[in-house]
Amino acid sequence: MKTMIGEEETEKIRTSGELEIFRMRLVDSASSRTPRIVISSGTCGQARGSTEVVESFQRAIKKHDLQNKIATRVSGCGGFCETEPNAVIYPEGVFYQKLSPDDAEEIISETVLNGRIVDRLLYVDPNTGQKFVHESEIPFYKKQMRLLLASNLLIEPTSIQDYLSIGGYRTFFKVLRDLTPEQVIEEIKRSGLRGRGGAGFPTGMKWDLCRRARDSIKYVICNADEGDPGAYMDRSLLEGNPHSVIEGMMIGAYAIGASEGFIYVRSEYPLAVKHSKIAIEDARKHGLLGEDIAASGFRFDIRIAIGAGAFVCGEETALIASIEGKRGTPRQRPPFPVEKGLWGRPTNINNVETWANVPLILARGADWYSKIGTERSKGTKIFSLVGKIKNTGLCEVPMGTTLREMIYDIGGGVPDGKKFKAVQIGGPSGGCIPSELLDLPIDYESLTGAGSIMGSGGIIVLDEKTCVVDLVLYYISFLEDESCGKCVSCREGLHRMREILVDISEGRGKAEDIKVLEEVATVVKDASFCGLGQTAPNPVVSTLRYFRDEYLAHIRDRKCPAKVCRALIQYSIVEGNCTGCGACRNICPQKAISGEPKQIHLIDRALCIKCGVCLDTCKFDAIEVS
């Protein structure tokens, strides 16, 4: 069972029996009953200073000589990003939020040593003012069904031991021992799992097509090129639980007959890259990747390909071109990658979240899985709730959950007393869904019916201060920039659409612009051959469907109702509120603000470039946008 790799002694796991022995030992040595401080440390946690909080906890533990009594766990993202850096103290499950390094000492001396709660660090519901002690009681978590995300807090992503201790790789051994590849595919088909990357293609059917393709060499790919701005569930899974994705890929490779796999991850996600590299290395050391896995003759290994900053590479044929070292331009399909993919070989591509679902389905069975969700969309889906929402974060809910439940029950609604306007779902290829449709159960079909798409599950909440024209202009500019340029319709069509939208947002809109926009949108949709172009007009089409009046206000009245479009707004000083503190005058880059100390100030509109710095600076609500 033991082999030496370099200096290090590593145990190879070759049978499910050995896996169990290994696991039992881990559970014994790091019992789940051991008190533990779990600090959520994904990219956003780290951006808010979780690394310093971890260090501070470790110092405090040492200072009180508690090394044998309590340990820290630096976990991946728990999903409640709004409260980061946060920590959960186990076994009680006490949840502390928005921590600074100074809080560690108090938590150790109060909560850990004396069982007292530190009141000021508790989560307060922004709507009711109610305080919550335990993680499980917090409304944000309570309404979710965290089949995938919950594991993030149970493990350190860089520790294969942690993953093994929660039963990791057990399903893979079970599959290898008990099921034929055909049976695996049958199980995935029966589960109703559909691709989580966008289009929702049935996963089992894709695997079956790839299995049936005749070739001695096949590949599986994990698409972690999560380019949709506003969506980060794949980052969170790959960062927080990379082994679950690897286990899913191993099962898929066995079912399809592939011996090599790739994780294609964006370069903008350095932590996900780092954690997947460590996970692959550790899996190799334990004989879970490589030759003759589990003494079964099954051979499989995974390499990481790092994207280089091109949104279109999320499209599967472009992704393949990118791994091959070429420009990421999509090609005509068919042949589909399951027939001719990477280097012309049959290739099965699934998204991160899809892969992470695979071990779960085979562990608990297709019957169990297919009971979750709606008739045609099974299982849970992770959505990222971002934008104008109180509880920003990742929420995992059964398919068919309504937008209202997600935005109000989990997300806590719109902050600052503003009015909810719409959500934008599905990234740049998705569409806007207005408040009238809040009770829409979210699944693949209902979203398509409403003129949007599931996409990767980014939900951007918009309030009355968000201008629809400005948002659509943002998306169209994004897509124009990211278009690979191969199809004229996409390259030129998006350019033309952007020009029209710029005109509208700058007060030069003409009555016929809307008609032209609609015409161009149809051409771009019909005449482009990859998903990027075909869906690119969605933001325009869906907002013209639900928010036509807002376009008209820009065109006809030369007004931006949300007061966002710069050419149509003006900054001025509210006399009643101005204290003459001079903060705005000092920071204005244009020297457009004048006034004596303690006197009401004045903005010179001829000089003002509407940069908004004064608005951000003023503490007295004395800057008005009209």
Next chain:
Amino acid sequence: MIEDRSLLLSLLQDIQEKKGYLPEEELIETSKRLGVPLIDLYSVATFYKSFSLRPKGKHRITVCLGTACHVRGGVRIADEIGRRLGIKPGETTPDRNFSLEVVNCLGCCAIGPIMVIDGKYYGGVTTTKAVSTLKQWGK
């Protein structure tokens, strides 16, 4: 069997990381090493956003313009930093001290708008905060 060409992106990424851009002589060297025509390298290098054919500044400022950051005012921040530095996104100050880049989403949407300076993330940025942060970095 993995063809050599597949190494192209990672080789270019290594050079980009080490040198901060893709110098011509390194591209020629890589072209010889992989047996891939130089024009193909140029084609790849200009396609992907993370490659640059021009040297970057000593400090690299990245402003996220993902949707969540956009609706919370990311553009105003990028504009303000650009104005203070006298450069546009994608450019480097003449003294090679600062480069400004905008990126389409760093996946930290909860704490947007985000700005990253030399790998350090700043969340909840306002124009005022961006200006004072820039001052800390010597501008």
